[in-house]
Amino acid sequence: MATRKVHIFGYGKHGKRIASGLRGSGYALHILEQDADLVKKAYADDYVDVDQIDMTDDDRIEALDIGESDLVVCVMDDEHFNVFVTLTLRQFHPEVEIFSISDSIHTAEKLTMAGATKVIDLYDVSATRIHNFLNKPVTTHLMSSIIADKRGISFHEYTIPEGSFLHGRNTGEIDFAKFNILLLGIIDRELGNDLIFITEGINHKLDSGDVLVFMGKDDDLTRFEETIKRKTI
Amino acid sequence: MPRNVPTPAIVTQALHRHRSARYQAVKGFFRNILSNPDYPYKKFFDLFMIALILSSVWILVHEVKHPLPHWVDVYDLYVVTLLFIVEYLLRLWVYSDLHEMVLKEYDESLILGRPLNYGRIFKRFVLSKFAYMSSPAAIIDLMAILPGYRPLRVLRIFVLFRLFKLLRYTKSINEFVQVLVEKKFELLTLLFLLVFIVLTAGIAIYVFETHVNPKINTLFDAIYWALVTISTVGYGDIAPVTTQGRVISGIIIVSGIAMISFVTSVIVSAFSVKLEELKENRLIHDLNKEEAFLILCGYGQMTKMFLRQKDYPLEYIILDNDANRVATARKDGYNAIQEDASRYEVLHRFNTQYARVTLATLLNSDVENIYITLNAKSVDPTIQVIARMSDRKMAHKYKLAGADHLLMPDEVASRMLLMAIEQPAMQEAIVHLLTGRSKAKLDEIIVHEHDHYCCKALEEIDFKQHKLIFVGIYRAMNGEFLFNPAKELILEAGDVMLVVGYHVSIAQFEKDFRSV
Numbered sequence A: 001m002a003t004r005k006v007h008i009f010g011y012g013k014h015g016k017r018i019a020s021g022l023r024g025s026g027y028a029l030h031i032l033e034q035d036a037d038l039v040k041k042a043y044a045d046d047y048v049d050v051d052q053i054d055m056t057d058d059d060r061i062e063a064l065d066i067g068e069s070d071l072v073v074c075v076m077d078d079e080h081f082n083v084f085v086t087l088t089l090r091q092f093h094p095e096v097e098i099f100s101i102s103d104s105i106h107t108a109e110k111l112t113m114a115g116a117t118k119v120i121d122l123y124d125v126s127a128t129r130i131h132n133f134l135n136k137p138v139t140t141h142l143m144s145s146i147i148a149d150k151r152g153i154s155f156h157e158y159t160i161p162e163g164s165f166l167h168g169r170n171t172g173e174i175d176f177a178k179f180n181i182l183l184l185g186i187i188d189r190e191l192g193n194d195l196i197f198i199t200e201g202i203n204h205k206l207d208s209g210d211v212l213v214f215m216g217k218d219d220d221l222t223r224f225e226e227t228i229k230r231k232t233i
Numbered sequence B: 001m002p003r004n005v006p007t008p009a010i011v012t013q014a015l016h017r018h019r020s021a022r023y024q025a026v027k028g029f030f031r032n033i034l035s036n037p038d039y040p041y042k043k044f045f046d047l048f049m050i051a052l053i054l055s056s057v058w059i060l061v062h063e064v065k066h067p068l069p070h071w072v073d074v075y076d077l078y079v080v081t082l083l084f085i086v087e088y089l090l091r092l093w094v095y096s097d098l099h100e101m102v103l104k105e106y107d108e109s110l111i112l113g114r115p116l117n118y119g120r121i122f123k124r125f126v127l128s129k130f131a132y133m134s135s136p137a138a139i140i141d142l143m144a145i146l147p148g149y150r151p152l153r154v155l156r157i158f159v160l161f162r163l164f165k166l167l168r169y170t171k172s173i174n175e176f177v178q179v180l181v182e183k184k185f186e187l188l189t190l191l192f193l194l195v196f197i198v199l200t201a202g203i204a205i206y207v208f209e210t211h212v213n214p215k216i217n218t219l220f221d222a223i224y225w226a227l228v229t230i231s232t233v234g235y236g237d238i239a240p241v242t243t244q245g246r247v248i249s250g251i252i253i254v255s256g257i258a259m260i261s262f263v264t265s266v267i268v269s270a271f272s273v274k275l276e277e278l279k280e281n282r283l284i285h286d287l288n289k290e291e292a293f294l295i296l297c298g299y300g301q302m303t304k305m306f307l308r309q310k311d312y313p314l315e316y317i318i319l320d321n322d323a324n325r326v327a328t329a330r331k332d333g334y335n336a337i338q339e340d341a342s343r344y345e346v347l348h349r350f351n352t353q354y355a356r357v358t359l360a361t362l363l364n365s366d367v368e369n370i371y372i373t374l375n376a377k378s379v380d381p382t383i384q385v386i387a388r389m390s391d392r393k394m395a396h397k398y399k400l401a402g403a404d405h406l407l408m409p410d411e412v413a414s415r416m417l418l419m420a421i422e423q424p425a426m427q428e429a430i431v432h433l434l435t436g437r438s439k440a441k442l443d444e445i446i447v448h449e450h451d452h453y454c455c456k457a458l459e460e461i462d463f464k465q466h467k468l469i470f471v472g473i474y475r476a477m478n479g480e481f482l483f484n485p486a487k488e489l490i491l492e493a494g495d496v497m498l499v500v501g502y503h504v505s506i507a508q509f510e511k512d513f514r515s516v
Helices: A013-022 A036-044 A058-062 A079-092 A107-114 A122-135 A137-147 A218-227 B009-019 B021-035 B042-065 B070-095 B098-112 B118-133 B136-148 B153-169 B171-182 B184-209 B219-230 B243-288 B301-308 B323-331 B344-348 B366-379 B392-401 B409-422 B424-435 B503-514
Strands: A005-009 A028-033 A050-052 A071-074 A097-102 A118-121 A153-159 A181-187 A211-217 B292-297 B315-320 B336-338 B356-361 B384-388 B405-407 B440-446 B469-475 B480-483 B496-502
Touching: A005 A013, A005 A079, A013 A028, A013 A036, A013 B409, A028 A036, A036 A050, A058 A079, A071 A079, A071 B409, A079 A097, A079 A107, A097 A107, A097 A122, A097 B409, A107 A118, A118 A122, A118 B409, A122 A137, A122 B301, A122 B384, A122 B405, A122 B409, A122 B424, A137 B424, A137 B440, A137 B480, A137 B496, A153 A218, A153 B424, A181 A218, A181 B424, A181 B469, A211 A218, A211 B424, B009 B098, B021 B042, B021 B070, B042 B070, B042 B153, B070 B118, B070 B136, B098 B118, B118 B136, B136 B153, B171 B184, B171 B243, B184 B219, B184 B243, B219 B243, B243 B315, B243 B336, B292 B301, B315 B323, B323 B336, B344 B366, B356 B366, B366 B384, B366 B392, B392 B405, B409 B424, B424 B440, B440 B503, B496 B503
Parallel strands: A005 A028, A005 A071, A028 A050, A071 A097, A097 A118, B292 B315, B292 B356, B315 B336, B356 B384, B384 B405
Antiparallel strands: A153 A211, A181 A211, B440 B496, B469 B480, B469 B496
């Protein structure tokens, strides 16, 4: 993966986790925080690119070097600032992808309106989990290991690379069971950028650039990652 | 020094009963069906008894104008009365245990080194049974049996006592009586005042009008008149004719109005205070009849969001300490009561014996959540606890406290955001599949013994035709998840199949799957 820069606004409870999660996965991290103590903490955790800025200072945020393919994560502990910074950034960088976490019920909507690309609604996600505890014990078990990032069964997505054997084939004619993985969904670039679940029964023509979502054991998924690059199998 | 005497026969008998599982089970069953409001089958017994009572009263009314066929008389005399007698005796039986009394006396006699005193046992036995017999409910029961004695026709009117017996089987009337009992002092004072005024006025009118008014001949007539007047009923069958009599009328009419409004206000205020409590009791009572239900602790954002996702499968109740939050919850249309979930008595009121209870403690504070978890587990270890945790470091404490599922909103949200950055399509897939909000979802199908496909190989099921993706099977027996298993695998009862598909496809598949 090319070195994309991730700008993380806020080094509070979420910022810390996200930064450590992204560390070592090929992203360049840039942490921005307005609280002096948290800035110190970020330095103490060995992050080099840390800035202390005033989030209400438009000029300062405009001056930030945010490239078009960069990612922005707005996860300050104060949700008001998240909305505010999202709005400011959207104004200066209409194309950049902005991710945020909504910490209370009505913030998700506000963040989306402010222009966030992807909002994780903390309460929505958790409420779903409680429902699953009650309704779908097996799924819960499965999902908790996926969410906790343990080895086992998980989901994975692959973009079909140039020259892959999958290029030009139909979903129906490839037996993924051979690789011990299941194809769940596809983003068929010919049809748009939305995820389509494979259960529709429609045969998709695969092209390089399409994204496939698989479910399987981690080892099998890792193995498939190599296979997908090959011209033939 | 304990003397070496053989254990008396009565004690061995008592010990035998004390240890006999069968005796305990039988007695426990009757105890439950007669007096345990949480026992699921009690309501059938209650309904049956109510039907008996109503039939008996109907016979009494019908009999006034119509001759009864012989079999109705037999039914009334033998079936109803006999069942009432049996019920009475059973209640008397389960009220206390003779063998326990014997054993207690035996223990005491051993400790004190005195001989076993049969007289004392007998006295205790009689006293405890008498205590039951003299309770109002038992007296009504006994009265209700009396009409069975035919030689005394007057006793027929005691059939009405059978109506009082309804009190036993219907909770709402009980609650009404409860309110009156609580205002006993006020009501008794008023009753005393009423008796005083009625007697005084009655005697006065008797003195003034006995010889003038042809309607008033006895003191009873006078008192009857006073009562009719003070209650503002005023039949007019007896009316004062002298000026003195009319003055007395005026006085007791005014005091009567005052008294009636007073009584009304006492009862109304008692009810308005008690009403909330009654409602809450009713809520818990109704919940306790469910097979499974959910207790939500705290009406915070998490609870709100949970309830907003409409498909909650269970009946639920919200417990919150804070009156404002309870009021908000009610305004939002949810069942909430103001109780402290960390108190033993509060959780103890829920029927954990016969219902599957799940408790979700979703408060912001770990300290509270752990305390509530512990409390729930101490009330009954079978309560399933879902706890919200703010920090992974706390996990150990929660596990020690006995929480079954832990929820870490912050961590889950961070993890989701990471996924959204690194693998956006997969994150979207997971969210869609789990919430089921889009067209497709991940669902579980439990294999039952009598299902069409049970005990058949997987290859016989055409998932493709149903437009489903088969993910795998969870074997509850050995607790392992078989991902994408071989086609030759035989389905067993109790297996849980995980499938991905559209809502309609899954519903259709379940239908086909279940059909024979």
